[in-house]
Amino acid sequence: MSTEAVREGGAPARAREAQAAGALLEAEGLVFVREDRVLFEDLGFALHAGEALQVEGPNGSGKTTLLRVLCGLALPEEGEVRWRGTDIRRARSEYLAELAYIGHQHGVKGELTPRENLAVACALGGRRDGVEADEALARMGLSGYEDVPCRTLSAGQRRRVALARLLLTPARLWILDEPFTALDRGGRRDIERLISQHLAQGGLAVFTTHHAVALDGAEARVVHLGA
Numbered sequence: 001m002s003t004e005a006v007r008e009g010g011a012p013a014r015a016r017e018a019q020a021a022g023a024l025l026e027a028e029g030l031v032f033v034r035e036d037r038v039l040f041e042d043l044g045f046a047l048h049a050g051e052a053l054q055v056e057g058p059n060g061s062g063k064t065t066l067l068r069v070l071c072g073l074a075l076p077e078e079g080e081v082r083w084r085g086t087d088i089r090r091a092r093s094e095y096l097a098e099l100a101y102i103g104h105q106h107g108v109k110g111e112l113t114p115r116e117n118l119a120v121a122c123a124l125g126g127r128r129d130g131v132e133a134d135e136a137l138a139r140m141g142l143s144g145y146e147d148v149p150c151r152t153l154s155a156g157q158r159r160r161v162a163l164a165r166l167l168l169t170p171a172r173l174w175i176l177d178e179p180f181t182a183l184d185r186g187g188r189r190d191i192e193r194l195i196s197q198h199l200a201q202g203g204l205a206v207f208t209t210h211h212a213v214a215l216d217g218a219e220a221r222v223v224h225l226g227a
């Protein structure tokens with residue numbers, strides 16, 4: 001059985017206090033059991049505007065599962081996730097309108113070009129004013145690759161296409177599963193800056209990673225899963 005420790009986050013009472021103080025994303029008393037194995041239990045935290053949460057733990061400890069619970073894609077045995085004080089199961093469409101989720105499988109379509117992938121993402125998830133797709137691709141180091149099929153790009157370049165969506169999305173909450181995977185050092189730094197800017201503008205971010213992360217002007221709180 002996996003054990004779970006929460007370095008930051010904690011008791012339901014603390015989550016309720018944080019809500020009173022204006023927390024946007026709250027988890028309270030989350031329990032998730034997979035085939036008799038407790039991945040996490042009594043897990044809670046509260047995130048305010050401008051705050052980030054880093055989910056750490058060894059392979060198989062439940063990081064992706066926790067992100068899926070936070071997105072409403074997996075149901076916990078117990079506990080609830082609230083956005084702006086309302087259980088996400090009761091305010092699903094409002095929650096999804098403010099959420100950008102980039103999963104481990106990042107969803108970039110290989111037969112589409114980077115430009116087309118971003119057009120689809122914007123059609124589905126909305127678009128932030130004032131940023132063009134080509135500008136986002138350039139910022140992610142993809143100038144010159146706008147019109148090639150994504151299947152011809154490297155793993156790191158495809159990950160950059162996926163992350164370019166973050167420059168275009170109007171979403172307030174970013175939930176990112178291993179955003180640094182396959183990126184070189186410059187790419188990792190770009191994503192750290194992107195997350196930092198998002199937080200500075202009042203956004204929230206939850207991410208998993210096996211890397212040390214250096215945010216500018218902010219420090220991510222840490223939830224550690226597993227033994």
Ligand SMILES: Nc1ncnc2c1ncn2[C@@H]1O[C@H](COP(=O)(O)OP(=O)(O)OP(=O)(O)O)[C@@H](O)[C@H]1O
Nearest residue numbers: 034039057058059060061062063064065066104208
């Ligand atoms: N669809 C599924 N059906 C059954 N078991 C699953 C499923 N998805 C994940 N698991 C199991 O749940 C556990 C947690 O998986 P999860 O993907 O959340 O871990 P993780 O911490 O994200 O791992 P990694 O660091 O390898 O990405 C693992 O033991 C895994 O085998």
